[in-house]
Every structure is written in structure tokens, then in C-alpha cells.
Amino acid sequence: MRNFERPGRSAAYGTRGMAATSAPLATLAAIDTLRAGGNAADAAVVASxxxxxxxxxxxxxxxDCFALVGTPDGKVSGLNASGRSGLAADSEWLKASGLAEIAIRxxxxxxxxxxxxxxxELLRKFGTMDLAEALKPAIRMAEEGVPVTxxxxxxxxxxTPFLEADAGGRVHCLKDGRTPKVGEIMHYPALARSMRLIGKEGRDAFYKGAIAEDIVATVRAKGSLLTMDDFAAHQSTWVKPISTEFMGHEVLEIPPSGQGLTALIAMNIVSQIGLRRHAPDSVERHHIEIEAMKIAWELRNRHIADPDFHEVPVDELLSAKTAQRLAAMIDMNRALDIDTAMRNSDTIYLSVVDEKRLAVSFINSVYDGFGSCVVTPKTGIALQNRGACFVTDPGHPNCIGPRKRPLHTIIPAMVKKDGLVDMSYGVMGGDYQPMGHLTVAVNRYVYGMxxxxxxxxxxYFPKAGKVQVESTVPEHVKDGLMAKGHALVAPPWPLGGGQAIAIDRENGVLVGGSDPRKDGFALGY
Known part of the structure; x- marks a missing residue:
């Protein structure tokens, strides 16, 4: 239990329903949806x-978005709703382009x-609303304006500099041509019109109608390969989650092209070593997690790609034999010399559980800040830059190719106990996400938080040959990590942001948490 004399917040408790998001208005919108008779799938789309x-x-x-949906009987479905490159992004184009990488912008x-x-798709399979109803709160806020938190x-x-350089960005994503300040009201009338059109005409308005036309015209004028046919061909994929056992629980993730496999590999390594003999704030606990994640990262960058183009050896990578071999690489006295290149990204994660215990673990992202910072002039849509996760090495499974999904960083998670959902959770923050999934799972299921x-x-987070540590990491832990050879640096911003809802079936209670590194909260009723 936390010290009530120190700053912080208690977990949220409720019995009938709960939502946890990174923004107060989104959490309230989700709760309003549940209280009005909607279910967790409806509330997740409303909040997103x-x-x-x-x-x-x-x-x-x-x-893009990903989701894990757990039904009251414990069945969990995965949704990969990530987009693809253009059909023209073939090997001949890549060779002629001379690109050494797909740069972030x-x-x-x-x-x-x-x-x-x-x-x-989420509403079709699990919801009770249509898009028109689910988009109403967002449309109203976009028209009436929302305060900047x-x-x-x-x-x-x-x-801001990238938005200033883009015609649509200047009009739709700045306030009078400048960065908005805390408390100022931002309006998004073009986005509201786009959402209203999507509500009226359905998803085809985005992929086959006027919105697609505006997007394609905007990006092709800048040299993109994307066409109307690429948009018309898009469809989401329902996938079978992958999982591993961790401390008597089953942790589930979206399979590749998502990077959830990375978190599961790290959990398997940690399970081989064991943490219970080490205190939660011990140097040893931190060292083991950091080293496990370094190893998992190397395997992520080597293997994860679009499974339609490359068979990822999931079973082999999650086998006990592999976990034993990888765990043996960890020296408790010395840091591994592994330097893994990573990029940053911006994401939202949310979780909703309703009265019937339908649970939705949901994540939506434009990747970098405002994505590509290319914003459509008519429809006011900031376009993601997820293709920056491709590589350009033709021999690599994650090389850009025709209508191919890149390695994807956004990963929702879900945990089962005795065949039923025990917790819906996620930690946003681009490449940090598998580390966040590992640390939260350790805190919850090893240390009982x-x-x-x-x-x-x-x-704390191993990145580019160093370990980023937040200022609140205890000094004795920092000293101990440095003594083992870890080079410590301060992160440029707080590491990630997360939400979680646990289902206490014994008491019939939902228990939620939301990250203080963001503006939101968890709320139950």
C-alpha cells in the first residue's frame, strides 16, 4: 500500500465498469458510453x-490501431489494424530510389x-454501436473546442517546426500559426467534418471516398507511391494472440507484425532467472530486466516482420530451450555489450472493462509526433509515418515491399488466470513498450503491486548502448547499475505512459490505474 503522506494517487475501484485512458475527457466519454448502455468495445472506440x-x-x-478483446468466457481475439505500403513499393523502385533508410519524415x-x-471491425464484431454513434463525442469536441492539457x-x-512547414499542418494543428499553450482552446473543424462523413457513410468514406482522394492527392504531390487502389484494398486482420506463462498467469500479445513477441521473450528470460529472491528496488532486479530486454531487442530486430511475407519462428523463440539459452547469457556482475538502434514514437493506450466483463486492451498511434507532420488540407488529417519502421536491406524480412506491413511498435496486452481475463493493460512509448510490459508484469505478478x-x-530502459533511467530511480540502484558497467543517462522525456484494469473476481471488483506521466486517469463506477 502506498504512503498516503507522499504525492500519488490510489488505484481506481468500481464494480460495474471501468475505463483508463491518458486524457480525462476520453475516460469520461468511455464511462458515459458504458453508463448509457454501451459495452467495452463501444467505449474503446468512443475514447479512441x-x-x-x-x-x-x-x-x-x-x-493505426491494435486491440485484444477478452470475452467473459475467457476467449481472447486479436485485431491487427495496421496499414500497408503502396503496391508500387517494389524491389525495382527501392533499388532505383537509392534509399539507405526510410527516414522518419x-x-x-x-x-x-x-x-x-x-x-x-471492433464495433462490427463486439460492439453495439455503429461508427456514427461512436464518433459523436469526438465530433462535438472537435467543433466546440478542447483545452490543451x-x-x-x-x-x-x-x-511545431514540421507543422509550420506543411500547409495543412499550419492550418489545422497550430493556433494562429504557433504552438498552443496550456489551457488554450483548440478547434478542429475539418477533422469534425471528416468524422461526420465517416459516421454517415461508414469506413468506405475513408478508404474509397472523398477522404481517400484528399489523402492520396496530398501525398502523391509530395512523391508518395500510395494510390486510391492501395486505400481501397486495405482491410484489418483478426489474429490469434501469442502468449507465454509468467508467474502462474498467461500473458497475451498481438503476434507479428507487432513487437509483442519481444515482451514475451523477455518475460521468459526473467522467469528462468527468478526475481522473487530480490527486492523490488534491488540492483539485481533492475539489472536482470535490463539485460533480458537487451537480448529480446536483438531478436526483435532480427525476426519481426509482416507474417504475410516472412515466417517468424514464434514457437522457437518462445520455447523453454530458447529461454534457457538466452538466460545463460546474463552475467549478474557485468552488463552485456549490446547496442540496439531504436526510434521514438507517440501513442495512446486505453483499457475498458464493462459490467459483463468484456475487456478491451486498445492502442492507437500516428507513430512520431503528429506522424509525418503531413496534414491533409481539406480533411484535416495528420498522416502517420509508420513506414519509418521498415528497413531498406532487401535481404531483411522487414524490408519495405509492395502492400507490406512494417514491424509495428504499438502493442496492447492482456493477462489470463485460470482461463479468464485477469488484467487488461498496456504501456505506450514506441520502442519502450515491451520494457514497460515487462516491468508492469513484474511489479504486478512478482511483487504484488x-x-x-x-x-x-x-x-529504466536500455537504448543505444546506454540505459535511460528516470530521476525517481533510487540512487543506490543507479550506483549499483553503474558498478556493473551500465552507462546511465537521463531520458529526454518521461518513459512511456500506461493504463491497466485488473479484474478481482473474488470480490467482484475492477481495479484500475493510469500513468501520472500523462494527463489522464482511471475511473470506475
């Missing part, structure tokens, strides 16, 4: 659409946005 308005740098209808980093089709205002200036405590925990 609202987040496109209140956290526009992090997410948008021009991005390259026009070729823009892939077909998958979010809208994902929302429609503190974390949103803190993130915005980094992207409630969801809020597990999320609040000070964070």
Missing part, C-alpha cells in the same frame, strides 16, 4: 476517437492508415 481530438500529436484517424514513411477500418502542451513544441503502483514505478 476523443483522444484523436485531445491528444493530436499522439494519435489520429490517420494512424520521409514521404515514403506514410502508409495506409488502418485505424478507421479497425474501429469499424499540460502533458499535451509539453509535447507539442517539438513538432496494484495496477496503479505497478504503473507508477520508476522506469
Amino acid at each position: 476517437a476523443v483522444l484523436c481530438v485531445v491528444e493530436p500529436a499522439m494519435t489520429g484517424v490517420g494512424g 520521409s514521404i515514403h514513411a506514410i502508409t495506409v492508415p488502418g485505424a478507421i477500418d479497425g474501429w469499424a 499540460p502533458r499535451v502542451a509539453w509535447d507539442w513544441p517539438e513538432d 496494484d495496477p496503479q503502483e505497478a504503473i507508477d514505478w520508476a522506469r
Whole structure:
């Protein structure tokens, strides 16, 4: 239990329903949906659409989404609603382009946005609403305006120069041509019109109608390969989750092209070594997690790609034999010399559980801040730059190719116990996400923390040959890690942001947590 004399927040408790998001208005919209008779799938789409308005740098209808949906009987379905590259992105084009990489702001980093089709699929299979109803709160907020909250205002200036350089960005994503300040009201009339059209005509308005025409015309004028046919061909994919056993629980993730496999590999390594003999704030605990994640990262970058083009050896990578071999690489006295290249990204994650215990673990992203910072002039949509996760080595499974999904960083998670959903959770933050999934799982299932405590925990992250440690990591841990050879640096911003809802079946209670690194909260009723 937390010390009530120190700053912090208690976990949220409720019995009938709960939502946890990174923005207050989104959490309230989800709860309003549940209280009005909607279910968790409805509330997740409602909240995601609202987040496109209140956290526009992090997410948008021009991005992708993934979801894990757990039904009351314990069956979990996965949704991969990520977009693909253009059909013309073939080997001949790549060779002729001379590209050494798909740069973060390259026009070729823009892939077909998958979010809208994902929302429609989630509602079709599990919801009770249609898109028109689910988008109403977001449309109203986009028209009437929303205040800029503190974390949103803190993130915005980094992207302002890129928005200033784009005609649509200047009009739709700045206030009088400048970065908005905390508390100022932002309006998004063009986005509201686009959402209203999607509500009226369905997902085809985005992929076959006027919105697709505006997107394609905008990006092709800048050299993109995307066509109307690429948009018309897009569809989401329902997938079977992958999983591993961790501390008597089954942890589930979306399979490749998502990077959830990375978190499961790290959990398997940690399970081989064991943490219970080490205190939660011990040097040993931190060292083991950091080393496990370094190893998992190397395997991620080597193997994860679009399974339609490359068979990822999931079973082999999650086998006990592999876990034993990888765990043996960890020296408790010395840091491994592994330097893994990573990029940053911006994302929202949310979780909703309803009265019937339908649970939705949901994540939506435009990848970098405001995605590509290319914003459609008529429809006001910031387009993602997820294609920057491709590589350009023709021999690599994640090389860009025709209508191919890139390795994807956004990963929802879900945990089962005795065949039923025990927790719906996720930690946003691009490449940090598998580390966040590992740390929260360790906090919850090794050390018995409630969801809020597990999320609040000070964070650490191996990146580019160094270990980023938040300022709240204890000094004795920092000293101990440096003594083992870890080079420590301060992260440029807080590491990730997460939400979690645990289902306490014994007491019939939902227990939620939401990250203090963001503006939102968990709320139950």
C-alpha cells in the first residue's frame, strides 16, 4: 500500500465498469458510453476517437490501431489494424530510389492508415454501436473546442517546426500559426467534418471516398507511391494472440507484425532467472530486466516482420530451450555489450472493462509526433509515418515491399488466470513498450503491486548502448547499475505512459490505474 503522506494517487475501484485512458475527457466519454448502455468495445472506440481530438500529436484517424478483446468466457481475439505500403513499393523502385533508410519524415514513411477500418471491425464484431454513434463525442469536441492539457502542451513544441512547414499542418494543428499553450482552446473543424462523413457513410468514406482522394492527392504531390487502389484494398486482420506463462498467469500479445513477441521473450528470460529472491528496488532486479530486454531487442530486430511475407519462428523463440539459452547469457556482475538502434514514437493506450466483463486492451498511434507532420488540407488529417519502421536491406524480412506491413511498435496486452481475463493493460512509448510490459508484469505478478503502483514505478530502459533511467530511480540502484558497467543517462522525456484494469473476481471488483506521466486517469463506477 502506498504512503498516503507522499504525492500519488490510489488505484481506481468500481464494480460495474471501468475505463483508463491518458486524457480525462476520453475516460469520461468511455464511462458515459458504458453508463448509457454501451459495452467495452463501444467505449474503446468512443475514447479512441476523443483522444484523436485531445491528444493530436499522439494519435489520429490517420494512424493505426491494435486491440485484444477478452470475452467473459475467457476467449481472447486479436485485431491487427495496421496499414500497408503502396503496391508500387517494389524491389525495382527501392533499388532505383537509392534509399539507405526510410527516414522518419520521409514521404515514403506514410502508409495506409488502418485505424478507421479497425474501429469499424471492433464495433462490427463486439460492439453495439455503429461508427456514427461512436464518433459523436469526438465530433462535438472537435467543433466546440478542447483545452490543451499540460502533458499535451509539453509535447507539442517539438513538432511545431514540421507543422509550420506543411500547409495543412499550419492550418489545422497550430493556433494562429504557433504552438498552443496550456489551457488554450483548440478547434478542429475539418477533422469534425471528416468524422461526420465517416459516421454517415461508414469506413468506405475513408478508404474509397472523398477522404481517400484528399489523402492520396496530398501525398502523391509530395512523391508518395500510395494510390486510391492501395486505400481501397486495405482491410484489418483478426489474429490469434501469442502468449507465454509468467508467474502462474498467461500473458497475451498481438503476434507479428507487432513487437509483442519481444515482451514475451523477455518475460521468459526473467522467469528462468527468478526475481522473487530480490527486492523490488534491488540492483539485481533492475539489472536482470535490463539485460533480458537487451537480448529480446536483438531478436526483435532480427525476426519481426509482416507474417504475410516472412515466417517468424514464434514457437522457437518462445520455447523453454530458447529461454534457457538466452538466460545463460546474463552475467549478474557485468552488463552485456549490446547496442540496439531504436526510434521514438507517440501513442495512446486505453483499457475498458464493462459490467459483463468484456475487456478491451486498445492502442492507437500516428507513430512520431503528429506522424509525418503531413496534414491533409481539406480533411484535416495528420498522416502517420509508420513506414519509418521498415528497413531498406532487401535481404531483411522487414524490408519495405509492395502492400507490406512494417514491424509495428504499438502493442496492447492482456493477462489470463485460470482461463479468464485477469488484467487488461498496456504501456505506450514506441520502442519502450515491451520494457514497460515487462516491468508492469513484474511489479504486478512478482511483487504484488496494484495496477496503479505497478504503473507508477520508476522506469529504466536500455537504448543505444546506454540505459535511460528516470530521476525517481533510487540512487543506490543507479550506483549499483553503474558498478556493473551500465552507462546511465537521463531520458529526454518521461518513459512511456500506461493504463491497466485488473479484474478481482473474488470480490467482484475492477481495479484500475493510469500513468501520472500523462494527463489522464482511471475511473470506475
